[in-house]
Amino acid sequence: MIEEPLQVSIKILEKEYRIACEYHEQDDLRASARLLDNRMREIRQSGRVIGTDRIAVIAALNIAHDLIQIQRSRPNYGEDTNRRLRQLQDQVNAALVTEHDEQHPEPQRDAEQHTAQTSTEPPLDASDERV
Structure with a gap:
């Protein structure tokens, strides 16, 4: 039996998104959305970045930077x-x-x-x- 992708509703900066994902990935998707929402809220509250698009890009860059740092700390x-x-x-x-x-x-x-x-x-x- 082939499972169809599930539609998961997530909320980031008071805006709701419906995202398709596999059933077994929904918890990770929700956790990712919470992480992104928290980062975007922190950036917005700092007052240095204005506009949702810019806030999203800065948050994505910060998360990508964190990932690279983790990968570098575990090179082997x-x-x-x-x-x-x-x-x-x-x-x-x-x-x-x-x-x-x-x-x-x-x-x-x-x-x-x-x-x-x-x-x-x-x-x-x-x-x-x-x-």
């Missing part, structure tokens, strides 16, 4: 994740080979042939998958 996060995924893939492959060998024991004379077959099979690759 992506590398660590990729390394951990490779380790998990290796463990899964090893477990599959062990399970296969236990369920299908081969005579000693076929062991070399089995090794040659398994070494030519591509490893399990989920590098394009998202966690």
